[in-house]
Structure formats: structure tokens, C-alpha cells
Amino acid sequence: MxxxxxxxxxxxxxxxxxxxxxxxxxxxxxxxxxxxxxMYETGGVxxxxxxxxxxxxxxxxxxxxxxxxxxxxxEEDSLxxxxxxxxxxxxxxxxxGYEGCLSYAGMSGVVTRPxxxxxxxxxxxxxxxxxxxxxxxxxxxxxxxxxxxxxxxxQKVIGEVITNEELDRRIEEARTRQDKDQEQ
Ligand code: NI
Numbered sequence: 001m002x003x004x005x006x007x008x009x010x011x012x013x014x015x016x017x018x019x020x021x022x023x024x025x026x027x028x029x030x031x032x033x034x035x036x037x038x039m040y041e042t043g044g045v046x047x048x049x050x051x052x053x054x055x056x057x058x059x060x061x062x063x064x065x066x067x068x069x070x071x072x073x074x075e076e077d078s079l080x081x082x083x084x085x086x087x088x089x090x091x092x093x094x095x096x097g098y099e100g101c102l103s104y105a106g107m108s109g110v111v112t113r114p115x116x117x118x119x120x121x122x123x124x125x126x127x128x129x130x131x132x133x134x135x136x137x138x139x140x141x142x143x144x145x146x147x148x149x150x151x152x153x154x155q156k157v158i159g160e161v162i163t164n165e166e167l168d169r170r171i172e173e174a175r176t177r178q179d180k181d182q183e184q
Contacts, residue, residue: 032082035049065077
């Protein structure tokens with residue numbers, strides 16, 4: 001396993017359309033392993049191959065919720081996926097919220113995405129899977145699939161892109177305002 005270098009906004013590789021994977025070779029499996037390790041190391045919930053300089057249609061996602069305090073993580077709660085050649089088949093509803101990207105470290109912006117997404121992909125075992133995800137998982141699937149077509153979330157942002165410190169400040173401010181409203 002290895003930690004890979006994550007390309008940052010402005011790098012041309014992030015604007016390219018990626019090629020489908022024709023055969024799942026040991027090299028592809030190694031790449032997926034390294035992508036997971038790189039994603040966990042940097043605290044992301046998704047990573048696409050072009051972000052590590054590989055123009056192939058591969059994404060990894062892990063939106064598994066933290067287990068309740070004192071509880072062991074359960075297999076059935078796992079939202080960890082390696083997707084080869086993912087294709088979004090269906091979308092439903094809408095969600096608008098802050099989103100970030102490991103290729104634009106430390107920044108966030110508001111993006112509207114579908115609330116629910118159905119994606120078809122090839123697994124590392126070569127089988128075809130269909131997955132329907134909601135909320136954060138739906139957002140991650142859309143965000144990562146966009147990377148495979150050379151699209152960064154910054155192209156879809158409503159308003160400005162802000163630093164994560166500014167985002168924390170705004171969340172805190174909104175919370176204070178809410179507390180005040182409740183007092184009145
Ligand atoms: Ni991203």
C-alpha cells in the first residue's frame with residue numbers, strides 16, 4: 001500500500017475525461033487499495049483516479065457512519081465501495097449543501113445534488129452491481145463520477161467557495177442565532 005500524491009485544482013489532469021477500465025488487473029486492484037489508503041489518510045469520503053493522476057474510470061467511496069459510542073462497526077452498516085466504470089442510471093430529488101474536495105484542500109462550497117442516486121458499476125470481482133444511495137452517499141457518487149468527466153465541484157458551486165475555517169465560523173454563527181431565537 002502507498003499514499004498517493006493528490007493533484008490540486010489547476011492541474012490539467014483534473015480536467016480530462018477518463019477512459020473505461022477494460023480488465024481488472026492486479027495493478028488496478030493495487031491502485032484501488034492505494035486510493036483507499038490515500039483517502040483515509042487525508043480524511044476524505046471519496047476519491048477518483050484522476051485525482052491521483054490516473055485517467056481511468058475508478059472511484060472509491062466510504063460514507064460509513066461512525067458506530068454509536070461503545071459499539072462495534074457492523075458489516076451491514078458499511079458504505080464502502082470501489083466502483084469501476086460507474087454510470088449514474090437514475091436520480092431523484094434534490095439536496096443543497098456544502099461540499100469539499102481533496103483536490104481543493106481546505107475549501108468548501110454549496111452545491112445542489114440529487115437526494116437519491118442509482119449507480120451501476122463493476123466491482124473488483126468483475127461482477128456488475130446496482131446501488132442506490134441517499135444523502136451523503138448520493139452526493140459522493142455524483143461528485144466522484146463528475147471527476148471522471150473532468151468536472152470539479154467548483155464549476156457547480158452556488159455563490160462563493162470559502163475556507164473550512166470560514167465554514168466553521170458560519171456554522172457556529174448560525175447555531176448562536178438559533179439559540180437566541182429559541183430564547184426569545
Ligand atoms: Ni473531489
